[in-house]
Amino acid sequence: MRMGRKSSESMNGANRSYLAQKLTKGGARLTAQRKMLVEIIQNSTGHLDAASLLRLAKRRDSRIHRATVYRTLELLKRLRLIDELDLMHLEGEKHFYEPRTRSEHFHLACFRCGKILEHNTPTFERLKKEISEQTGFKIEVIRLEAGGQCEECRAQADSSQSDASRAAR
Amino acid sequence: MRMGRKSSESMNGANRSYLAQKLTKGGARLTAQRKMLVEIIQNSTGHLDAASLLRLAKRRDSRIHRATVYRTLELLKRLRLIDELDLMHLEGEKHFYEPRTRSEHFHLACFRCGKILEHNTPTFERLKKEISEQTGFKIEVIRLEAGGQCEECRAQADSSQSDASRAAR
DNA sequence: CGTTAAATGCGAATGGGTCGCAAAAGCTCC
DNA sequence: GGAGCTTTTGCGACCCATTCGCATTTAACG
Numbered sequence: 001m002r003m004g005r006k007s008s009e010s011m012n013g014a015n016r017s018y019l020a021q022k023l024t025k026g027g028a029r030l031t032a033q034r035k036m037l038v039e040i041i042q043n044s045t046g047h048l049d050a051a052s053l054l055r056l057a058k059r060r061d062s063r064i065h066r067a068t069v070y071r072t073l074e075l076l077k078r079l080r081l082i083d084e085l086d087l088m089h090l091e092g093e094k095h096f097y098e099p100r101t102r103s104e105h106f107h108l109a110c111f112r113c114g115k116i117l118e119h120n121t122p123t124f125e126r127l128k129k130e131i132s133e134q135t136g137f138k139i140e141v142i143r144l145e146a147g148g149q150c151e152e153c154r155a156q157a158d159s160s161q162s163d164a165s166r167a168a169r
Numbered sequence: 170m171r172m173g174r175k176s177s178e179s180m181n182g183a184n185r186s187y188l189a190q191k192l193t194k195g196g197a198r199l200t201a202q203r204k205m206l207v208e209i210i211q212n213s214t215g216h217l218d219a220a221s222l223l224r225l226a227k228r229r230d231s232r233i234h235r236a237t238v239y240r241t242l243e244l245l246k247r248l249r250l251i252d253e254l255d256l257m258h259l260e261g262e263k264h265f266y267e268p269r270t271r272s273e274h275f276h277l278a279c280f281r282c283g284k285i286l287e288h289n290t291p292t293f294e295r296l297k298k299e300i301s302e303q304t305g306f307k308i309e310v311i312r313l314e315a316g317g318q319c320e321e322c323r324a325q326a327d328s329s330q331s332d333a334s335r336a337a338r
Numbered sequence: 339c340g341t342t343a344a345a346t347g348c349g350a351a352t353g354g355g356t357c358g359c360a361a362a363a364g365c366t367c368c
Numbered sequence: 369g370g371a372g373c374t375t376t377t378g379c380g381a382c383c384c385a386t387t388c389g390c391a392t393t394t395a396a397c398g
Contacts, residue, residue: 029364029375050354065378070355086255088310093262093386094354108306119304123296128315130290136320137277137286141257144313146297151305198344198395219385234347239386262355263385 022079033057033064037072041082047096047116073097080140087116088147106144112153191248202226202233206241210251216265216285242266249309257316259283275313281322 019038023030040056041048048056054069076082076097085096088109106124108117128139149157188207192199209225210217217225223238245251245266254265257278275293277286297308318326 024365027375031364031376033377063378067356067379068377071376084258088312089253092353108300108304108308110306111309117304117306119300119306121296121299121303123292123299127290127292127296130292131277131288131315134290135277135286135288136323137279137288137315138318138323139277139315140280140317142313142315143257144311146300146306146308146311148309149307154305154307193396196344200345200395202346232347235385236348236387237346240345261384 022081023075028075028079033061033068034072034075036060036064037069038076038081041076041097042099042101047085047087047098049091049094049096051094053097083141083143085143086145088145090114090116090147106146108150109145109147110150110153111147112149112157115150117150191250192244197244197248201230202237203241203244205229205233206238207245207250210245210266211268211270216254216256216267218260218263218265220263222266252310252312254312255314256285257314259285259316275315277319278314278316279319279322280316281318281326284319286319 019030019035023034028034036057037053040053040060044056050066050069050073053073054064054066057064057069073082073084077084080100082097082099085098085107087096087107088111090109090111091114103120104124105118105120108119109115110117124144128142131137132139188199188204192203197203205226206222209222209229213225219235219238219242222242223233223235226233226238242251242253246253249269251266251268254267254276256265256276257280259278259280260283272289273293274287274289277288278284279286293313297311300306301308
């Protein structure tokens with residue numbers, strides 16, 4: 001393919017075979033673009049949207065195309081290597097992505113300051129189990145998101161006007 | 170305004186004052202369009218998207234505009250009269266809406282047959298409480314959605330090919 | 339009723355995401 | 369390690385849900 005890259009970069013042997021295994025199982029090919037995109041996602045700290053991912057990828061190889069990013073995200077989603085988030089549409093309709101390698105958690109989006117908190121409790125695990133048991137539904141993907149006010153913003157809000165008068169209009 | 174309507178329709182006095190109260194609290198005006206849209210949403214059984222809502226509204230008054238529907242949905246969301254759902258993007262990126270009058274529940278979207286199940290358990294309530302207690306976050310909106318396979322589709326899937334080979338590519 | 343700020347209709351614009359196609363690159367098998 | 373077949377990529381046009389700016393209309397309050 002078009003990318004003259006040294007295949008070292010920041011991927012070690014172990015990671016590579018893991019990815020290769022995941023990607024090639026079933027017919028998906030391990031292309032330079034896919035390797036690069038997965039690397040970027042794995043190494044990123046925050047929550048990436050498609051446009052940011054494209055921007056970062058273009059820094060390594062400017063020839064990569066938007067469509068490839070979207071197609072790769074779709075693939076990784078199907079393979080369960082990443083999760084797709086909406087983050088309560090705090091920043092419009094775009095989606096965010098995070099690797100599934102980290103431990104499970106859900107997201108709390110502060111409507112005031114825009115901060116995204118990650119959290120988890122054993123009750124979430126229990127809830128998932130109950131859902132399956134009670135409904136017979138096999139959960140493949142689950143997304144829990146809340147919007148509201150973080151602790152800091154709450155403190156500020158208390159000394160300001162009421163929510164109701166701000167909400168209407 | 171442009172709509173020559175008898176203000177009776179299917180809204181009774183109690184509902185009307187409830188809406189009037191909710192809408193006018195803080196400056197929002199009780200227009201004929203808003204009353205109509207809220208009525209349609211309240212009386213609808215399934216999950217409405219903006220386009221369906223517009224279609225239904227046009228049946229009552231063809232002059233209502235798309236933008237009004239979107240603006241009203243935005244308003245109702247802010248006033249907490251409706252919840253916005255993504256339903257795991259089973260049908261593209263559009264949003265669905267449901268009145269908050271029904272009791273709380275979350276949604277399970279079957280990737281196979283497209284069915285949307287509604288469910289709830291006391292553990293969900295407990296989870297919300299724990300989130301607030303543990304993080305200090307004040308939850309204003311919460312959305313729990315799962316995607317996977319419903320009981321019926323699971324039975325069928327068992328006698329068919331494996332998930333993995335279907336997912337890759 | 340008259341006034342005035344808010345809401346509507348309109349159509350153009352935006353923005354995230356998708357598609358069809360020809361060229362290019364992985365994979366497989368020898 | 370190259371031929372040959374299949375998947376993937378780049379590309380740009382396209383799609384679809386949603387938003388915007390502005391002139392006109394209307395609800396709400398006096």
